[in-house]
Amino acid sequence: MKSWTRREFGCLTGAGLLTALSPRKARGQAKARVVVIGGGIGGATVAKYLASSATAVDVTLVEPRQSYTTCFFSNLYLAGLRPFESLGHGYEALARQYGITVIHESAAAIDPAANTVALNNGSKLSYDRLVVAPGIAFRDRALEGYDDAAMEIMPHAWNAGPQSKLLRRQLESMEDGGLFLIVVPPDPFRCPPAPYERASLVASYFQNSKPKAKILILDAKDKFNAQDVFQDAWNRHYPGMIEWLPAQFTGGVTAVDPKTRSVITAGATFKAAVANVVPAQMAGRLAQQAGLTDQSGWCPVDPVTFESALQPGIHLVGDAIIGGDMPKSAFCANSQAKACAFAIAADLAGSERFPAHLFNTCYTYLAPDDAFSNAISFQPVDGKLKRVLNFVSKVEEGADIRRKAARAAEGWYDAFTQDVFG
Amino acid sequence: MRPAIAAGLVLLVSQSGAAAEPDQGAQLAATCASCHRLDGGGTGIPSIIGLGEERLKSALLAYRASERPNHIMHAIALSLSDEEIASVARYVAAQGK
Numbered sequence: 001m002k003s004w005t006r007r008e009f010g011c012l013t014g015a016g017l018l019t020a021l022s023p024r025k026a027r028g029q030a031k032a033r034v035v036v037i038g039g040g041i042g043g044a045t046v047a048k049y050l051a052s053s054a055t056a057v058d059v060t061l062v063e064p065r066q067s068y069t070t071c072f073f074s075n076l077y078l079a080g081l082r083p084f085e086s087l088g089h090g091y092e093a094l095a096r097q098y099g100i101t102v103i104h105e106s107a108a109a110i111d112p113a114a115n116t117v118a119l120n121n122g123s124k125l126s127y128d129r130l131v132v133a134p135g136i137a138f139r140d141r142a143l144e145g146y147d148d149a150a151m152e153i154m155p156h157a158w159n160a161g162p163q164s165k166l167l168r169r170q171l172e173s174m175e176d177g178g179l180f181l182i183v184v185p186p187d188p189f190r191c192p193p194a195p196y197e198r199a200s201l202v203a204s205y206f207q208n209s210k211p212k213a214k215i216l217i218l219d220a221k222d223k224f225n226a227q228d229v230f231q232d233a234w235n236r237h238y239p240g241m242i243e244w245l246p247a248q249f250t251g252g253v254t255a256v257d258p259k260t261r262s263v264i265t266a267g268a269t270f271k272a273a274v275a276n277v278v279p280a281q282m283a284g285r286l287a288q289q290a291g292l293t294d295q296s297g298w299c300p301v302d303p304v305t306f307e308s309a310l311q312p313g314i315h316l317v318g319d320a321i322i323g324g325d326m327p328k329s330a331f332c333a334n335s336q337a338k339a340c341a342f343a344i345a346a347d348l349a350g351s352e353r354f355p356a357h358l359f360n361t362c363y364t365y366l367a368p369d370d371a372f373s374n375a376i377s378f379q380p381v382d383g384k385l386k387r388v389l390n391f392v393s394k395v396e397e398g399a400d401i402r403r404k405a406a407r408a409a410e411g412w413y414d415a416f417t418q419d420v421f422g
Numbered sequence: 423m424r425p426a427i428a429a430g431l432v433l434l435v436s437q438s439g440a441a442a443e444p445d446q447g448a449q450l451a452a453t454c455a456s457c458h459r460l461d462g463g464g465t466g467i468p469s470i471i472g473l474g475e476e477r478l479k480s481a482l483l484a485y486r487a488s489e490r491p492n493h494i495m496h497a498i499a500l501s502l503s504d505e506e507i508a509s510v511a512r513y514v515a516a517q518g519k
Contacts, residue, residue, distance in 0.1 A: 352445075354445070354446045359453065373494055375498070377501045389500055391489065392493075415467060419456055
């Protein structure tokens with residue numbers, strides 16, 4: 001259908017000119033322009049589903065990185081069970097197969113009155129609809145002493161990429177008998193089961209290569225989801241290796257000292273061989289700058305269209321949003337993105353909107369051949385996304401079911417990344 | 423529905439209904455695509471491509487009736503109406519042809 005790729009053309013001319021010269025526009029059928037900022041799971045999914053919808057839409061995806069590294073499955077990399085490269089996904093298929101204009105630049109500012117996005121390279125994109133998928137940012141001064149320099153010594157590894165590699169290197173060079181410390185932030189944060197999955201998989205690595213090592217989890221909470229399933233697995237697979245301390249025991253983590261790799265709570269100081277400090281979170285910086293966040297630091301949205309409750313015409317998906325029971329997970333971002341894309345497409349075409357189905361499905365590893373799963377469905381109720389059904393693996397589930405779930409998780413990763421990145 | 427509506431409008435409605443049907447199927451199938459590759463490939467998670475409409479429909483109805491053997495499919499199927507199950511089964515079956 002196309003004799004030139006919009007991506008190449010877009011790079012040469014800028015998206016504004018592109019739209020003006022596109023064949024449909026030349027015939028007088030103006031195509032709506034949708035700009036998507038952020039090429040993580042939510043942003044990439046919105047772009048792909050809008051570009052492949054029956055409604056004619058010109059889709060531009062703004063993402064500075066050449067490829068995306070998935071946070072999900074990065075705990076397998078930390079445990080030496082998966083190569084780093086296997087977590088990376090490029091945008092070539094979105095450009096080539098779906099005709100999305102992919103611009104590898106950062107968005108600098110949004111002007112909602114002019115319907116434009118300014119990029120860091122000085123160019124401007126106009127839009128009819130804007131979708132912002134800014135992911136998370138870390139809250140400043142959430143923990144005393146935890147600044148940019150401290151992150152290079154006590155990595156968070158909560159955005160997959162160089163931080164994951166740093167933490168893996170530290171775990172590899174740690175001496176047997178060392179203490180690996182994980183600081184879990186207060187709710188809400190990206191991927192709620194991930195700190196406990198991380199402890200489980202790093203324990204499986206230690207068991208083989210540093211059997212005297214210990215893992216200590218300092219939590220900002222007093223309980224966590226599927227706690228019985230995790231603690232049962234820790235006792236079965238890694239007896240005595242993992243200790244979890246709730247906030248009620250420690251008074252909570254208040255500060256870190258990178259010089260001594262120590263974590264300070266109200267009552268004690270814990271000196272670690274390797275410290276994985278995950279700070280408190282909020283919506284990505286662009287959302288803060290563009291007035292898309294409320295006092296909570298997150299973005300309130302309409303639960304049907306995912307349009308911002310604060311800025312009409314701008315939609316938000318993924319970890320940055322709040323407004324209900326949906327956790328911050330890649331699966332939720334993907335599910336929201338599809339609902340958002342269908343709502344925008346229906347609105348632009350003036351066609352019927354079908355009830356959206358929103359889910360979270362999650363596979364969590366307890367050991368390389370022991371994984372559990374859960375599935376939650378959500379519906380918009382009174383302006384919020386309410387949890388309707390919730391099924392989770394039980395402690396007494398058999399080893400064969402858990403082995404199957406570990407294999408299913410691999411298949412899920414393959415299908416899911418195919419769904420998002422084409 | 424008012425019975426007095428002119429025949430032309432009825433035709434219009436049925437036409438838009440016919441156009442909407444694959445759209446609804448496609449949107450529901452987007453949920454499947456989060457875990458099942460719709461190109462028929464993949465391992466670890468069973469393929470749903472090439473199964474046929476009736477088989478897909480009866481599988482979804484069975485998943486809806488019972489938490490075993492798969493609570494993920496149980497949650498998905500429970501959230502779908504009979505009409506939605508028919509619609510997604512028809513759409514996914516057509517992808518395999």
